[in-house]
Amino acid sequence: MTRTRTLGIAATGSALILALSACSSPTTPTASPTDEWAELAAGETCSQLREENPDLVGQTKTNALNPHTPGYETISADDPNSYEGFDIDLGNAIGACLGFNVDYVPVGFAELIPTVSSGQADWIVSNLYATEERAAGGVDFVSYSKVFDGILVASGNPKKLTGIDTSLCGTTVALNKGYVEVPLVEAVGPDCEAAGLDAPTVSLFDSSADCVQAILSGRADSYMNDINTVMRYIAEHPDDLDSAETVMLDYEIGIGIPQGEHAFRDAVAAAIAQIQSEGIQQELAARWKLESSEDAEPTILSVG
Known part of the structure; x- marks a missing residue:
């Protein structure tokens, strides 16, 4: 089953509150809410990460993406106001673990990093190869997959x-x-x-x-x-x-985070590590038929 969904999970004390969000703008479509990642979010590691990063809980993080890569991120064939793919699901899983919602801004591939470094989006989850040259454009990378x-x-x-x-x-x-x-x-x-x-x-x-x-x-x-x-x-x-x-x-695929956002960057790295340890990253690769996909231990690439 394919999914085109967005999940936000907020924590208040020991209680988990599902925070569901949707965006009606046809130029920045978002996916339907779901509780798919509730078990991940309720786990000890993700619960601790939310306690350590309370400023992320309940927020909405805008993902700059280039939605023209089949299997990774495309406009849904069933709903032109939604995106679907591995990167959409991975971003939602990270958001669920850390307690924030995800929405999107579609841009040309060359505009991914400028969009984030200029503050028009919060992160990039869009099958982007992490390189020093790209990092010099104003982002840190959290690598998670081999190329x-x-x-x-x-x-x-x-x-x-x-x-x-x-x-x-x-x-x-x-x-x-x-x-x-x-x-x-x-x-x-x-x-x-x-x-x-x-x-x-x-x-x-x-x-x-x-x-x-x-x-x-x-x-x-x-x-x-x-x-x-x-x-x-x-x-x-x-x-x-x-x-x-x-x-x-000789590259890895990475998530782009604005330079200086170290707490957010490190929280994303920790969430990915947990997602990998539970086998979720490989499950998503199989779901989206990404047969040549190999996890890479989350690492930080920063030139700032």
């Missing part, structure tokens, strides 16, 4: 791509603005030129869906993203798309 990148190509891999290597020479790579793969692909250029070949062309888009359409229309030869995302697009277009390669990148 396996896939290379999406047309059926049969007509360009015979083998990775982020010189097989990309002379091809066009569709990528989201701000993706970590952009400099990786650009770095292949000198090797191509040394071999007397053209450097790869990077074609930038605002969403994963646009990148995929570029391949389907013949305007691009490949697209790179989390392998689970790549496989979801292949499942949607089995006759037209294929996977060329899976690449292990």
Whole structure:
């Protein structure tokens, strides 16, 4: 069963009070309330975290997300005013543990960090790779999952791509603005030129869906993203798309928290650790068919 829900749990003394919230704005849809995470919230660790972080209890934290990544975060097919996916459920579980509600503001991928660092949103739970360069934009990261990148190509891999290597020479790579793969692909250029070949062309888009359409229309030869995302697009277009390669990148997926919000950041890290210890993160990965998903011990990346 898939879920598109938002839960807030507030604690007053020893009592748990379900604090349910909804947002009617069509531009910032939120999910329906549920008690799915009541057992997690009632546990000793989460109860203690709420006692240690009373300022979070009963609050609403706005998640800046780019809702165009199947399996992670998309607009619900059943309700255009709701979001669904792994990141939606994970954010709700964290909120339940710490006692706050979650709502959303959808932005372009390249605007995720500026939206949070400028105070227009409180955090980012949107399949975002944690890097020092991104952290320098004004956020700390709480990493929680390892990164396996896939290379999406047309059926049969007509360009015979083998990775982020010189097989990309002379091809066009569709990528989201701000993706970590952009400099990786650009770095292949000198090797191509040394071999007397053209450097790869990077074609930038605002969403994963646009990148995929570029391949389907013949305007691009490949697209790179989390392998689970790549496989979801292949499942949607089995006759037209294929996977060329899976690449292990030296990154982890992280949640972005504004620099200086150390109490919130550390509470999120502790909540994720508990969610992982109860097996919830892997349960969510299975729910959303993220088959290549591996927990990473929560760690902090801060350059501030």
